[in-house]
Amino acid sequence: MxxxxxxxxxxxxxxxxxxxxxxxxxxxxxxxxxxxxxxxxxxxxxxxxxxxxxxxxxxxxxxxxxxxxxxxxxxxxxxxxxxxxxxxxxxxxxxxxxxxxxxxxxxxxxxxxxxxxxxxxxxxxxxxxxxxxxxxxxxxxxxxxxxxxxxxxxxxxxxxxxxxxxxxxxxxxxxxxxxxxxxxxxxxxxxxxxxxxxxxxxxxxxxxxxxxxxxxxxxxxxxxxxxxxxxxxxxxxGRDIETAVNDAPASPGAAVLTVTDLRIPAEGTRAAIACDHLRVRAGEIVGIAGVAGNGQAEFVQAVVGLRPASGSVTINDVDVSRADVRRRRRAGMAYVPEDRAAVGSARALSISDNLAVGRFRGWLKPSALRRHAADLMERNDVRGAGPEARMSSLSGGNAQKVVLARELSQRAPLLVAENPTQGVDVGAIEYIHRELLAYRAAGNGVLLVSNELSELIALADRVHVLVGGRFVASFERAQLSEGRLGEAMTNAGAGAGTAALTPPEGD
Ligand SMILES: Nc1ncnc2c1ncn2[C@@H]1O[C@H](COP(=O)(O)OP(=O)(O)OP(=O)(O)O)[C@@H](O)[C@H]1O
Ligand SMILES: [Mg+2]
CATH class of the missing domain: 3.40.50.300 (P-loop containing nucleotide triphosphate hydrolases)
Incomplete structure (x- = not known):
């Protein structure tokens, strides 16, 4: 050649x-x-x-x-x-x-x-x-x-x-x-x-x-x-990477998220989305698996308050069914969105300002803000020019780490995370997985939506499979395998891409 x-x-x-x-x-x-x-x-x-x-x-x-x-x-x-x-x-x-x-x-x-x-x-x-x-x-x-x-x-x-x-x-x-x-x-x-x-x-x-x-x-x-x-x-x-695995037995507490009879009407070529019941308890990681485009994004939007839906959503015993994102956050929710550029961060602002959003009320000394930012950047290994650099100057993976660092630092009872390791390097994946497990160990609940089956298998206590807008199967941690999940994702009558637009027959 x-x-x-x-x-x-x-x-x-x-x-x-x-x-x-x-x-x-x-x-x-x-x-x-x-x-x-x-x-x-x-x-x-x-x-x-x-x-x-x-x-x-x-x-x-x-x-x-x-x-x-x-x-x-x-x-x-x-x-x-x-x-x-x-x-x-x-x-x-x-x-x-x-x-x-x-x-x-x-x-x-x-x-x-x-x-x-x-x-x-x-x-x-x-x-x-x-x-x-x-x-x-x-x-x-x-x-x-x-x-x-x-x-x-x-x-x-x-x-x-x-x-x-x-x-x-x-x-x-x-x-x-x-x-x-x-x-x-x-x-x-x-x-x-x-x-x-x-x-x-x-x-x-x-x-x-x-x-x-x-x-x-x-x-x-x-x-x-x-x-x-x-x-x-x-x-x-420059070091050995070990994969983090959820091997501590679950000791779930009270429900931090309860979704009941949630319905999102069909739109364009997208099928309607239905969730009869889904619950995340304190101290557990609940996964949602599915081929992208099967309704995960819309479902999460409805849960966090970015998309209208019928039915009820309860966060930490507060009925937030009709509440906007801000009120859901106040009820005890943190959220790591998939589209961190558009939804998760303000690209024209500094990293420091991005890390402070939602964190502080009222006026804060710039030096304190900078210290807070520098500390989070250091702990989360965010590599860039420093807290005052613009968010837009960060590489893709480092921008993701900033959003994640901010949301994890809220220590909210419920964390909703959408593909949190998309675009981050192997070392950062290991780190993020450990953080999610620590979040669980600290008695908080995580709703983890992921396109990576290996991620769900490594972390989740339970996984629900979403196909064509419907939850077609659920697996407990001990039952999780790529084979089983993959089969549930494809055998429900929908494959990848366009086929997923037609709802599966039965469930
Ligand atoms: N336009 C820019 N202005 C300032 N700094 C930049 C700019 N583009 C890249 N950088 C910096 O240069 C370094 C390399 O960035 P680059 O985007 O090439 O990384 P990468 O290997 O593609 O990372 P990733 O895996 O996260 O996409 C980073 O520290 C980044 O912050
Ligand atoms: Mg890049």
């Missing part, structure tokens, strides 16, 4: 933060190259340098052995480099075809040549092995298919280098499987693929080589076959 793009000596500073420090990365045609590292290690920065959206302070880029300079993503695209953004950049109301060709429409005598565009997109879809309907509006598509549109956009522009920054964070297990099959196919045809991920089993499954970054520097680049998840975790963090 030959070098397709080579980065040499890339260095990038953001103020006091050295995000990339003399980084070398060689991408070969036909390889899937995984890039791993702790939150803030510099992965996304390096990808932005490769894609021309961040200008390095030092270092060179060579494409096919020829030195190049990227002043913008346009230059990178012209050099055959495509990027699949984690937050998709698609027009919801446009069709698949129109999204794919947007900005690169073929024209004949100055007029957009729709027929030839349609043909090329259809051919690409087939070549990619996709089931996409080229005329479908993007807003009707599940995440996995939207991501395919992003990938097709790059391929349509003749990309033979594809950058994917945490592409599976938003995918169901089935969608992830499909993505990896497609990536291997593209690699076989000579495309160079860079895959940034925190999931080491994905690295093992799909990549040929892996580069480990630590605090901006390359620790190693090795053939995947020559390493193990444990060895990678060690290279990333």
């Amino acid at each position: 030959t070098s397709r793009v080579r980065l040499t000596g890339i260095t990038k500073r953001f103020g006091p933060v050295l995000a990339n420090d003399d980084v070398d990365l060689d991408l070969l045609s036909g390889e899937v190259h995984a890039v791993v590292g702790e939150n803030g290690a510099g992965k996304s920065t390096l990808m932005s340098v490769l894609y021309g959206s961040v200008h390095p302070d030092a270092g060179q880029i060579a494409a096919n052995g020829v030195p190049v300079r990227f002043t913008s993503p346009g230059d990178a695209i012209a050099a055959g480099i495509g990027m699949v953004h984690q937050h998709f950049q698609l027009f919801e109301s446009f069709s698949v075809t129109d999204n794919v060709i947007y900005g690169a429409e073929p024209s004949r005598r100055g007029v957009i040549d729709r027929a030839s565009a349609r043909d090329r997109v259809a051919a690409l879809i087939e070549e990619y092995g996709s089931t996409l309907d080229p005329s479908a509006a993007v807003r009707t598509l599940p995440m996995g298919l939207r991501q395919q549109v992003e990938i097709l956009k790059a391929l349509y522009r003749h990309a033979d280098v594809l950058i994917l920054d945490e592409p599976t964070a938003v995918l169901t297990p089935a969608e992830t499987g499909l993505l990896f099959t497609s990536l291997r196919r593209l690699a076989e045809r000579g495309v160079a693929i860079v895959l940034v991920t925190h999931k080491l089993d994905e690295v093992m499954q799909v990549s040929d080589r892996v580069t480990v970054l630590r605090q901006g520097r390359v620790v190693e680049t090795v053939p995947t076959a020559d390493t193990t998840p444990a060895a990678l975790a060690h290279a990333m963090t």
